[in-house]
Amino acid sequence: MEKVVIVGTGCAGLTAALYAARANLTPLVFTGIMPGGLLTTTSIVENYPGFPEGIDGYELMTRMQKQAERFGARVQFATVEAVDLSRRPFKLTVDGEPFETQTLIIASGASHRHLGLESESLLEKKGVTYCATCDGALPMFRNQPLVVVGGGDSACEEATYLTRFASVVYLVHRRDQLRASKIMAERTLSNAKIKPIWDSAVMEILDVKLHKVTGVRLKNLKTNAEKTLDCAGVFVAIGHVPNTQIYKGVLDMDENGYLITKRGTETNVPGVFVAGDCADHVYRQAVTAAGTGCAAAIDAERYLAKLNQ
Numbered sequence: 001m002e003k004v005v006i007v008g009t010g011c012a013g014l015t016a017a018l019y020a021a022r023a024n025l026t027p028l029v030f031t032g033i034m035p036g037g038l039l040t041t042t043s044i045v046e047n048y049p050g051f052p053e054g055i056d057g058y059e060l061m062t063r064m065q066k067q068a069e070r071f072g073a074r075v076q077f078a079t080v081e082a083v084d085l086s087r088r089p090f091k092l093t094v095d096g097e098p099f100e101t102q103t104l105i106i107a108s109g110a111s112h113r114h115l116g117l118e119s120e121s122l123l124e125k126k127g128v129t130y131c132a133t134c135d136g137a138l139p140m141f142r143n144q145p146l147v148v149v150g151g152g153d154s155a156c157e158e159a160t161y162l163t164r165f166a167s168v169v170y171l172v173h174r175r176d177q178l179r180a181s182k183i184m185a186e187r188t189l190s191n192a193k194i195k196p197i198w199d200s201a202v203m204e205i206l207d208v209k210l211h212k213v214t215g216v217r218l219k220n221l222k223t224n225a226e227k228t229l230d231c232a233g234v235f236v237a238i239g240h241v242p243n244t245q246i247y248k249g250v251l252d253m254d255e256n257g258y259l260i261t262k263r264g265t266e267t268n269v270p271g272v273f274v275a276g277d278c279a280d281h282v283y284r285q286a287v288t289a290a291g292t293g294c295a296a297a298i299d300a301e302r303y304l305a306k307l308n309q
């Protein structure tokens, strides 16, 4: 039986792993389908303290994993499919195999939100994507007009990154003001290759019949006027949904699926702790995720110490 199992290897999970490992708890860490979490899809992280020149997201996460492993964390590429938290030890099903653990730290992060259009899902990977750093350099997008949807930091980051490859980047936002942080918004709007299209929603991505993206049908939400914009790719960057589906009905969560914590990182089930984006719809930064990961490991360690008194 494990003392500590950690679900997720983003900033929260790996920081929890580092702290639990240094407390001699040899945590078992399951990566889920995206080892390193969403940060691995970021090109340069400029706001993680300690890296004045910025650091590549993938490199940062690789370093965090190495640091946790150096102290005895065991990282496994596997996905937790089901949990039974009704009694201790908790029972997990991981890629079909049973595991038991005394404590559980959930740091399963969040996934990209989709627009919810039929044409979006039919054209996914045929020009519709959720990650500029992963897909932006593909030949199909080179020297072509591209569309980024969204108005937050992610959309600004994606749009700026894509200017390396695109002929022009249209930033389609449903309002007339960006939600992004000031520095990101200013950088984006002052980039000559980025053309904002305000107050607009994507109604359809064209052309499903051709099995590739040729444009988008847009609706101006103020005038209801519709127009078609030619483009070779659509990069959707409209926020995230927490990866908490398997805890539904077991752990307290809000109406959007974010896990609810009380007293630090505790959940409604004693011995189950939460860290990072799966419980945070407010800050959602790498450094805040790392902070709650640290807190969750300390909470788990103290919980175990009390159990064994």
Ligand code: NAP
Pocket (backbone or CB within 6 Å): 046, 047, 114, 115, 149, 150, 151, 152, 153, 154, 155, 157, 174, 175, 178, 179, 180, 181, 237, 238, 239, 240, 282, 283, 284, 285
């Ligand atoms: P976000 O801040 O929640 O922004 C989502 C954007 O998508 C908003 O502009 C929103 O419009 C729009 N949107 C949401 N649902 C939509 C829909 N169905 N159709 C069309 N548009 C929709 O998400 P994010 O940009 O992914 O950022 C998440 C967090 O990560 C933030 O805290 C951000 O600061 C952080 N982040 C930081 C960095 C960095 O510092 N380098 C980079 C990326 C992300 P409205 O504005 O109208 O709501």
